[in-house]
Structure formats: structure tokens, C-alpha cells
Amino acid sequence: MAGTEEAVPSSPFGLLLAEVVRMRQSNLNAAIEDVDSIIDLLVAAREQVASNDDAHKIAMAMTTLQNPVKARLEAITNDLKEGSKAQRGFGKALDRVRLVFRSPGLLDHVLIACAARALPHRELPMEADAMANHPELINRAIAMHLLREGQFSVASTFLREQHEHREQTNHLSAAAGPKTARLDDDGDDAMSRYDDEDQDEQEDEQEDQDQDQDEDQDMQGLHSEDLQDKFSEMYRILAKLKARNLVPAIEWARANNPKLEAKGSNLEFELSKLQFVWLFKGPLVNGLPDDANNGQSGALSYARQHFGRFQSRHIKEIQQLCCAMVYASNLGESPYRRIFEIDSAFDDVSTSFTREFCSLLGLSAESPLYMAVTAGSIALPRLIKYTTYMKEKKTEWTTENELAFETPLPPSMIYHPIFVCPVSKEQTTEQNPPMMLPCGHVICKESLHNIAAKGARYKCPYCPTEGHLRDAVKITL
Numbered sequence: 229m230a231g232t233e234e235a236v237p238s239s240p241f242g243l244l245l246a247e248v249v250r251m252r253q254s255n256l257n258a259a260i261e262d263v264d265s266i267i268d269l270l271v272a273a274r275e276q277v278a279s280n281d282d283a284h285k286i287a288m289a290m291t292t293l294q295n296p297v298k299a300r301l302e303a304i305t306n307d308l309k310e311g312s313k314a315q316r317g318f319g320k321a322l323d324r325v326r327l328v329f330r331s332p333g334l335l336d337h338v339l340i341a342c343a344a345r346a347l348p349h350r351e352l353p354m355e356a357d358a359m360a361n362h363p364e365l366i367n368r369a370i371a372m373h374l375l376r377e378g379q380f381s382v383a384s385t386f387l388r389e390q391h392e393h394r395e396q397t398n399h400l401s402a403a404a405g406p407k408t409a410r411l412d413d414d415g416d417d418a419m420s421r422y423d424d425e426d427q428d429e430q431e432d433e434q435e436d437q438d439q440d441q442d443e444d445q446d447m448q449g450l451h452s453e454d455l456q457d458k459f460s461e462m463y464r465i466l467a468k469l470k471a472r473n474l475v476p477a478i479e480w481a482r483a484n485n486p487k488l489e490a491k492g493s494n495l496e497f498e499l500s501k502l503q504f505v506w507l508f509k510g511p512l513v514n515g516l517p518d519d520a521n522n523g524q525s526g527a528l529s530y531a532r533q534h535f536g537r538f539q540s541r542h543i544k545e546i547q548q549l550c551c552a553m554v555y556a557s558n559l560g561e562s563p564y565r566r567i568f569e570i571d572s573a574f575d576d577v578s579t580s581f582t583r584e585f586c587s588l589l590g591l592s593a594e595s596p597l598y599m600a601v602t603a604g605s606i607a608l609p610r611l612i613k614y615t616t617y618m619k620e621k622k623t624e625w626t627t628e629n630e631l632a633f634e635t636p637l638p639p640s641m642i643y644h645p646i647f648v649c650p651v652s653k654e655q656t657t658e659q660n661p662p663m664m665l666p667c668g669h670v671i672c673k674e675s676l677h678n679i680a681a682k683g684a685r686y687k688c689p690y691c692p693t694e695g696h697l698r699d700a701v702k703i704t705l
Contacts, residue, residue, distance in 0.1 A: 247314070247321040252620065254314040259307035262300045269296055373597040376586075378463045380456050455589075462585050469578045472514065474503045477581055487588055495584045497538045497545075502577055504530055504549055505568055508556075524556055599641060607635040645705045651675040651689055663700040667693035676700055 276289045367390050374383035461480075468476045481488060481496035488495055508527040511518040520526060528550075535546050548564055555562035583593035592599075614633065647662045648655055649672035656662045656672045664670045669690050680686035680697055687694050 243321045243324065247318040251311075251314040251318045254310045256307065256311060259304050259311075262304045262307065266297055266300045269293060269300075369597045369600075372591075373595045375456065375459055376591075376595050378459060380460070458589060462582065465581065465585075466578055469574060469581065472506065472574060474499055474506065474577075477577070478503065480585075481581075484588060488584060491584075491587065493584050494542075495580055497542050498577055498580060500530075500534050500538070501545065501549065502570065502573055504535075505570055505573075508552075508568065509570075524553060528553065603635075603637055603641050606637060606641075610636060647672075647705055649675050651679075661702050662705070664703050665693070666695045666699045667691050670703065673702075 270293075273289050273293045277286050280286055280289075367386075371383050371387055371390075374380075374386060465476045465480055468474075478496065478499045481499055485496055504527050506514050507516075507522055507530055508524060510523040514522070516522045521529065531546070531550060535549075539546060548567060552559065552562065552564040552567065555564060559565055559568055579593075586593050610633070646655055647670070649662070651671050652675050654660070654672065654674075660672050660674050662670050663673050663676050665676075665688050667688050667690075669688055671689070675689075676686070676697070679689060684697050685694060686697070
């Protein structure tokens with residue numbers, strides 16, 4: 229039986245597998261596309277007929293429809309013929325295999341043996357749960373997301389229940405009871421044999437305790453009323469911006485002006501600029517009281533009062549705003565009309581305010597949990613399609629910790645650019661980071677050590693410059 233198992237699968241199954249591949253390739257996708265094309269042609273013709281009262285044009289539309297529809301119907305017939313032909317070929321190949329193995333038991337045994345060799349099961353890199361051993365990071369991300377969304381009561385309940393669950397788990401572990409003495413074969417105490425194991429266990433327990441303490445400190449920071457107050461202030465200002473009230477946001481930006489300027493932010497000026505335009509629109513648009521502080525006079529007074537401190541950095545934009553006063557009666561035809569188109573200005577400035585507010589708190593503009601879930605939802609269909617394709621082709625991806633394709637994410641979700649070493653053609657990692665040479669060229673660390681293997685000095689692979697290993701600088705993208 230062993231000899232049969234090794235010798236049989238090579239000859240009859242080759243034809244069968246070839247027919248299987250052929251049958252899978254001849255699917256009905258092409259026929260479905262042709263049917264969709266016919267539907268599109270008919271819909272377009274119906275709309276053309278419905279929109280015309282001229283009988284001649286209607287007749288022309290129906291005449292021009294005949295040839296494309298006929299061609300698509302012929303294509304559908306050919307597609308179905310290919311599918312039927314592939315199915316018949318598979319049936320004939322299967323019958324040949326059954327004729328070779330007249331014993332049903334032998335056939336089943338060989339089929340199982342071939343399938344076991346042809347379909348090796350190995351976990352793909354994307355099937356590994358990278359966060360399984362870091363529940364504290366997941367809990368922190370959830371709590372922070374709730375706080376960022378303004379769900380303060382829900383966040384407080386989540387943090388309290390998470391703390392109670394961890395305390396209960398630690399209590400159950402401590403209540404497991406003392407360790408019993410371990411005896412060897414002659415009945416003597418053999419505890420000395422396990423001294424190293426006990427020491428390792430104690431070290432692991434100490435690491436767990438330290439980790440719990442760190443987690444408690446992180447979660448305590450989320451419990452902080454100061455953090456909740458800051459997010460409450462952010463949502464209060466965002467609500468005012470939604471109501472077209474810029475004053476609270478301007479006051480916040482002015483109070484935090486030193487920090488914002490240190491980051492190169494223009495938030496305060498953008499808010500003040502929008503306030504000028506909003507006042508310039510007048511009471512019929514902004515709904516503010518019709519007094520000296522509104523309309524063109526109010527906008528001019530506001531500019532004189534607040535724009536002076538921005539002249540060093542934004543003089544050109546200030547000049548454009550002031551020059552627009554001359555075209556007030558015909559602003560739509562003026563060169564400055566785009567400055568006063570504010571359909572999405574309040575949404576844009578709200579986004580900028582949220583980004584700068586979170587930046588001063590040391591946080592990203594978007595919730596990390598939201599970004600992770602959104603990115604996963606975008607990438608998941610392609611991952612599923614890839615997994616299905618690999619199983620159908622009876623192949624597997626052999627590169628560890630790397631997918632076979634690029635995850636299709638929008639530019640707003642790409643935070644860490646990838647550098648490929650021009651020498652080794654490999655992507656850089658934390659263990660093999662990019663290094664900038666004194667001449668300005670960048671290669672990976674391993675390539676740098678390889679070209680300097682014979683000594684501390686090296687020659688740049690792309691220019692005549694020579695350098696020393698200590699002169700190379702690690703860069704962060």
C-alpha cells in the first residue's frame with residue numbers, strides 16, 4: 229500500500245488537476261459583464277427615447293441599438309460554451325481516474341494522500357493576532373476613543389469595570405493556594421531541583437505586577453478630570469463653531485498662541501480671517517445685530533483691532549482682505565471673490581481646530597481606534613480575496629511578517645513611509661534602519677556595515693565620497 233501511495237498520484241491526477249484549473253478559469257464573470265453591458269445599453273436607449281419626441285431620432289436610437297446588443301448576446305453564448313466545455317472536460321478526466329482505481333477504498337485513500345501533500349496548512353501572517361498579548365493597549369485605546377467622542381460617562385463606566393475585572397483576576401490568581409512540596413522517587417523533598425524554576429516564576433510574577441502598575445498609572449491618567457475637562461472644552465468650542473460663532477475658538481487660540489506658534493500653526497490667523505469675512509457678509513448672511521460692529525464697517529474695525537499682530541507673517545493676505553473692500557458692491561466679479569466663498573470654511577476651520585487642540589494634548593487629530601478599524605475595513609476585502617485565491621491555487625506565502633501586496637489605504641492613513649535600500653533592495657526595519665551618509669545618500673544599516681566590512685572607513689556606493697562608520701546618522705521617516 230505504501231508503494232501504491234507513492235506511485236499512483238503522479239500520472240492520472242495531472243490531467244485531472246489541469247482540467248480543474250481550466251474549469252475555474254472559465255467562470256461566468258465574462259458572461260455577467262456582457263449581461264451588464266446589455267442592461268446599460270437598454271437603459272441608455274430608454275432614456276434617449278423618453279427624452280425625445282422626434283420619431284426619426286427614436287428610430288435611429290433603436291437601429292443603433294441592434295448591433296451592440298447582438299454582439300453582446302453572441303459573446304454570452306461563447307462564454308457559456310467555454311464553461312460547458314470545461315465542465316465536460318473535467319467530467320471525462322474524473323471518469324479516467326475512476327477507471328484507473330477500480331477499488332473505491334484505494335481511490336479514497338490516494339485522494340486523501342494527494343490532498344494532504346498538495347494543501348499544506350500554515351497560518352498566514354495576517355491571521356496572527358498581534359494584540360492578543362496586549363489587552364491593556366486595547367483597553368486604553370477604547371477608553372481614549374470614548375473620551376475623544378465626548379462619551380465621558382461611558383468611558384468612566386468602562387474604566388471602572390476594566391479595573392474591577394483586573395482586580396478580580398489578580399485575586400483569583402493569588403487565591404490559588406500555596407505550592408505543595410514536590411518529592412523525588414525515594415520520598416525526599418526535591419524542592420532544590422526546582423529552585424531555578426521558582427526563581428523564573430517569581431521574576432515573571434514581578435514583571436506582571438510591574439506591568440499592572442504601569443497599566444494602572446495609564447488608566448489613572450484617563451480617569452483624570454483635567455483630561456475630561458479639556459475634551460469638554462473642545463466640544464463646547466466645536467459646538468459654537470457649528471453655530472457660526474468664532475469668538476470662543478479665537479479666544480482659545482489667543483490663550484495658547486505661544487504653543488501654537490512654536491508648532492508653526494496659523495490657526496489664530498485663519499480664525500481671525502474667517503471672522504473678518506463673516507462680519508463683511510453683513511447681518512443678512514451672518515444673522516448678527518445690525519450695528520457698527522457688523523457689516524463692512526464692523527469688518528474694517530475688526531481688522532484694525534486684530535490684524536496688526538499678524539503683519540509680519542500674513543501681510544499679503546491682510547492686504548487682499550482690505551483691498552476687497554473696494555469691490556464690495558461687485559464682489560462676485562472681483563479678483564478676491566474666492567476669499568469670500570466660505571461654504572466649507574467653517575468645516576475646514578473646525579477640522580484645523582480639532583487637530584491643533586489634540587496636538588497640544590500630545591494626541592493625533594483622529595482617534596487611533598477609529599483609524600485602525602477604518603483601515604482594517606478597507607483592507608479586509610482584499611485580504612479575504614487573497615486568502616481565497618491562495619487556497620484555490622494550493623499555494624502559500626512563505627515570507628514571514630510581510631504580505632504579498634500593498635494594503636490599499638488613502639494618503640490620510642499613511643503615517644510611516646517605507647524606505648527601500650537602493651543597495652540591498654530590502655525594506656528597512658527597526659533592526660535595520662536607514663542610515664544617512666555624510667554625502668547625503670541613504671542606505672540601510674546592514675548595507676553600510678557590509679561595504680565597511682574590511683575597516684571602519686567606507687566609500688559611498690553612489691559617489692566618490694569616503695566616510696567613517698561613526699559619521700553615519702540614523703534617520704527616522
